[in-house]
Amino acid sequence: MSDDLFTDQHDYLRVHFAEQNLYANYHYFWLRHHCPCCIHPTTKEHMLCPAQVSLEIKPQRIAATDAGLHLTWPDGHQSTFAIDWLYEHRYSRDEDLTQIAAQDLNRIEVQYEDCADELVSACHYYLRERGAILVRACPLDAEQLIARFTTRDFIIRGTHFGEIEDLKTDNTTNQNTDQLGYTNSAVDLHTDQPYIENPPRFQLLQCVEKADTGGESLIADARQAAYYLRDLDYHAFEVLSETPIVFHRQQQNFESKVTYPILSFNSGKFAQIRSSYFTYAPQHMAFDKMEQWYRAYQKFTRIVVESAHQFKFLLEPGDFVLYDNFTVLHGRTSFTGPRWMKGIYFDLAIE
Numbered sequence: 445m446s447d448d449l450f451t452d453q454h455d456y457l458r459v460h461f462a463e464q465n466l467y468a469n470y471h472y473f474w475l476r477h478h479c480p481c482c483i484h485p486t487t488k489e490h491m492l493c494p495a496q497v498s499l500e501i502k503p504q505r506i507a508a509t510d511a512g513l514h515l516t517w518p519d520g521h522q523s524t525f526a527i528d529w530l531y532e533h534r535y536s537r538d539e540d541l542t543q544i545a546a547q548d549l550n551r552i553e554v555q556y557e558d559c560a561d562e563l564v565s566a567c568h569y570y571l572r573e574r575g576a577i578l579v580r581a582c583p584l585d586a587e588q589l590i591a592r593f594t595t596r597d598f599i600i601r602g603t604h605f606g607e608i609e610d611l612k613t614d615n616t617t618n619q620n621t622d623q624l625g626y627t628n629s630a631v632d633l634h635t636d637q638p639y640i641e642n643p644p645r646f647q648l649l650q651c652v653e654k655a656d657t658g659g660e661s662l663i664a665d666a667r668q669a670a671y672y673l674r675d676l677d678y679h680a681f682e683v684l685s686e687t688p689i690v691f692h693r694q695q696q697n698f699e700s701k702v703t704y705p706i707l708s709f710n711s712g713k714f715a716q717i718r719s720s721y722f723t724y725a726p727q728h729m730a731f732d733k734m735e736q737w738y739r740a741y742q743k744f745t746r747i748v749v750e751s752a753h754q755f756k757f758l759l760e761p762g763d764f765v766l767y768d769n770f771t772v773l774h775g776r777t778s779f780t781g782p783r784w785m786k787g788i789y790f791d792l793a794i795e
């Protein structure tokens with residue numbers, strides 16, 4: 445049996461039964477529970493209780509051998525599953541679950557000189573198809589970028605920070621700078637301004653100065669993660685799609701509060717994510733619903749923070765990243781030094 449007959453999907457194992465030409469998916473916790481050697485030596489009864497297996501368990505190593513699939517678990521325990529046994533006990537539907545595309549930076553990265561004349565068209569394409577575009581070595585300053593974008597399809601969107609944000613620790617140009625973006629702290633994955641009725645659709649971040657250490661940018665595809673969650677755990681998906689959450693931004697000179705679910709759909713199609721851990725108000729919901737929401741939120745977050753599911757890159761002076769604030773999450777690592785990003789929000793002129 446060769447290695448390409450199984451794939452590690454991060455949260456589960458997908459096996460291809462070549463003889464029958466079908467696929468089946470197995471949760472790792474299910475495989476650990478059914479380890480063939482964890483039985484009583486004489487009675488052959490199961491010795492593992494389902495309650496003893498962590499739902500988060502994941503093998504450190506998976507290999508195809510002549511005896512079947514060989515899994516090595518984090519505590520060193522090893523399990524070998526005969527292919528015939530896996531086939532006999534398959535329980536998932538024979539269909540593809542949503543996959544999250546491998547976050548190869550080539551999927552979003554372009555050189556300015558390769559698309560200079562078609563910059564806005566290129567941005568449209570990448571935003572629609574990938575949710576983000578990373579443009580390297582762009583000679584245009586923030587005002588010139590605005591001029592390019594606003595002659596075509598985009599309109600600049602002023603917010604309570606102003607029109608161009610100088611995201612740096614010693615900011616003197618913006619209003620309402622009492623928030624994480626203006627510090628050198630890490631800002632984990634989030635969307636911008638989920639606490640207002642109509643959050644800006646796109647954000648462009650242009651690097652003026654990079655940090656001495658740290659300050660890497662993070663991007664995760666929330667739309668794919670939401671579909672992935674739907675296939676992996678429909679109940680969690682429903683909870684995040686249907687539970688209204690209060691977002692509350694309280695600053696010295698600004699306050700806004702709205703109530704929306706994390707995930708919004710329109711006629712079954714993903715429409716928008718609102719997510720920012722620093723603006724969740726204390727929520728009011730039935731006692732049993734509270735735990736359900738936390739479980740669902742944690743499951744979704746584990747998907748988006750999985751390193752294979754997110755882009756991580758360093759913006760150099762002259763680079764910019766532009767992303768869809770409705771479909772991707774963004775963040776940055778903590779930093780030292782003079783990191784300075786110019787931030788501009790855009791909406792589409794015609795939705």
Ligand SMILES: [Fe+2]
Pocket residue numbers: 625634635636774
């Ligand atoms: Fe942000």
